Amino acid sequence: MSSGYSKAHVEHVSRVLRTAQSAPTLPVPSSIVDSWRRSVQHHQLDPGSLQGPRVLEAHQLNEHRERIDDFLRLAGDEIGRLHHRVRDADYCVMLTDTLGCTVDYCIDSTIRGEYRRAGIDLGTCWTESEEGTTAVCAVLIDKQPITVHKQDHFRAAFIGNTCSAAPVFSPSGELFAVLDVSAIRSPDDRRSQHLIRQMVIQSAAEIENAYFMYSTQDLWVLRAHPFPGYVDSQPQFLFAWDSDGVIQALNPAARRLLLQRHGRIPDTVDEAFISDRLPDRADDTVHYLSALNLHVRLKAPRRRPSARATGKVVEALDPTVARTLELAVRVKDRGLPVLIHGETGAGKEHFALQLHAASKRKDKPFVAINCAAIPENLIESELFGYSAGAFTGASSKGMRGLLQQADGGTLFLDEIGDMPLTLQTRLLRALSEGQVSPLGASRPQPIDIQVVCASHRDLVTLVEQGTFREDLYFRLNGARFDIPPLRERTDKLALINKLLDEEFTRSAERFQLSDAALEMLLNYSWPGNMRQLHHALRYACAVCASQVIGVEDLPVTLAISAPVNGEETSAGDPERQALIDTLVRNRWKPVLAAQELGISRATLYRRVNQHGIKMPGKGSYN
Incomplete structure (x- = not known):
């Protein structure tokens, strides 16, 4: 311009x-x-x-x-x-x-x-x-x-x-x-x-x-469209409510319809469709609501499929992960609580989902909550629920907490080590007594749940530091299972190929890895584990100018390798980072990088070696 x-x-x-x-x-x-x-x-x-x-x-x-x-x-x-x-x-x-x-x-x-x-x-x-x-x-x-x-x-x-x-x-x-x-x-x-x-x-x-x-699989969902042929394939209106009839989700068209009809969003499905006869059960039948001139079909909350029904207990090819899951299923089916430990991004929630799907409670709810992701002022109402008018801004119909939603099934508490101490006390009481008291409720309600917890932190250390209750730790730790980090898994190549296949399904573009890029992926330490690998590959597919992913297409963080000879090298070293940035800009071509830096190739190789940087397809330079 x-x-x-x-x-x-x-x-x-x-x-x-x-x-x-x-x-x-x-x-x-x-x-x-x-x-x-x-x-x-x-x-x-x-x-x-x-x-x-x-x-x-x-x-x-x-x-x-x-x-x-x-x-x-x-x-x-x-x-x-x-x-x-x-x-x-x-x-x-x-x-x-x-x-x-x-x-x-x-x-x-x-x-x-x-x-x-x-x-x-x-x-x-x-x-x-x-x-x-x-x-x-x-x-x-x-x-x-x-x-x-x-x-x-x-x-x-x-x-x-x-x-x-x-x-x-x-x-x-x-x-x-x-x-x-x-x-x-x-x-x-x-x-x-x-x-x-x-x-x-x-x-x-x-x-x-x-x-x-996807987000409402555990809710009742009403799909609607003026024409019956589009009810399933392209529904115009979507309504979702829980087992108590409280509306939990609406798509924009449904939201506009209810606002136009009632002047506000009703709290319950009965109030929303007060003059309409909704289907009384979920099946393949498309019903007609004459008052709204809409054809509708009701979908029931999901029943999770059994992993055993397909003959598969685990998707993983790594034998350690597969064996760990088999043992965890046996323990869970004995009624013992399970504690999953592993680094961030190692796949703890996915492991918990597979564990639930392979257990005796597979046909009951699986409810997950990340204790580190919900603000402390909201986690209590999320876990325990509240009765109508319990506090300012509360729904006039109240809300069932996650413990109640998991009744009969599995409650997965991710990053349990980040749960505030005050809530640890309430959780311990609920698990010990088998009942929960929603905020503002006059009497407790019985629950039957099996708890699976996960944390990347050492709960024993947290107990010693006084930030995690010892009695709750023993209540939750019926058996501990460690998920290996990605760097220790033997199926990295299979996982990489699986993710590239998913990208092909998503974008209709088939990507391959150059030998140097594959070597870097296989040798990288993956501190972010599966999550980091997934994002690295999607990033590479997005920026790659051809169908062959080269080292220059991978995130720059993958170029930072362990120091040579066991020497400590600061990851925050500005000279080292500047050297890596220059190499990446020049697609890892030493001649171009040396020209940009105004140094000889021999000096470039010496600095690469000093800073423990592994060039793609090469070792350290002497």
Whole structure:
């Protein structure tokens, strides 16, 4: 983008803002003008700026992705389908989180480099305070679909782009993500993007519904559509409620329908459908609600499949993991509580799910809670529930706690070591007495649950430090099972291939690893374990410019290996990090890296050796 274009755009923005109050018509939508005004007055941005957007480091991107990991796995399928429909016109598809960070990205490999140079890439950040007016920024603020076309963008760096975006809402009605389709070349007429915007809106709804069905597997779900043939394949309305009839989730269309019908969101399904005859049981029959002119089908809460029914107790190929699961199943079926210990990301929750699915309680609920992820002021009501009117803001119908929801089945308490001491006391009492007292309830309610706990921390040490109750520790530790970290597993190659197969299913692109990249993956220590491996491969697939993943496509953190000769080397050494960054920028080519640093290749090799950096496919250099 030339300085002439930049100057002309500054004049265009200034002219529109000066005349916005008095002009009868404007060359851009009023919402765009409002965003421009905020960009100037509140964010103090320069419309003539040609600088690209901020890009997250690999470890920062992984942190953003980990927060919505399950959602990304579901959204990826629809992102791939949407890209397949628009790829011939050189569009890319991206998904951002609610902070505006691009956490998933799909683009044809032949144009990926060109888009990256234009500032559109995985890990780019799109907030109005940083980039001014873009489609993603507008959706984050207004929560409405929009097309921001060429000169609608505030900053001159983006006036060649066209972007159409739509919000993706969670089952609870909160903004969860933004889906965007962008191109760096398009016709000047904004109307050329109308069909693209409709496709984005439709795909955002598909993602919403897929995540809704995934998140409500343990609830009653009513699917509805005006036409019976679409009730299962493309339901327009989704309602979910618990066994007490309390509404727990609605998709945006269902939320709008209830607001239009009642002026508010009713607490219970009986109140929501007071004049309608809902199906009295879940089956394959599609029913008709005449009052709403909707065809509906009711889905019952899931019954978890038995791992034994398929002849499989464990998916893992590693014999240690398989044997550990077999022993844990025997212990659990004897009624003993199970404590799972393992590093962060080693797969403790997945192990607990397999354990439940292979146990005698396989057909009963499996309820999980991460004690470290829920604020301390909410975890009590989440665990124990509350009665109607127990506190300000409480539902008028109350809420069943997770202990009650797990009645008859398995309660999985992840990161139990982070549970506050006050709640440890209540949990111990509930487990000892076999009953729970919801907040505000006049009498306790009986429960029959089997507890499986997990922690990456040593609970014995926490007991000694006084942060974990000793009596609760002995109550929970019927038997302890250790999940090996990824670096100790013998099935890393099989796991890598399985994840690449999943990526092929998601994006229809078949990726292979170069010998050097595979060697780096197999030899890396994986402090983040399975979660880190998963994100590293998805990152590599996203940034790879071909179908062969090279070392340069892997996150830079994978290049940091153990020091040679057992010497201690600080991971925070700025010289070492600068050396690694230079090597990565130059695709691990020593000649280019040495030229950038202004040193000879011999000096480069010596510094690589001193800092314990292992070059791809090589050992340390002498």
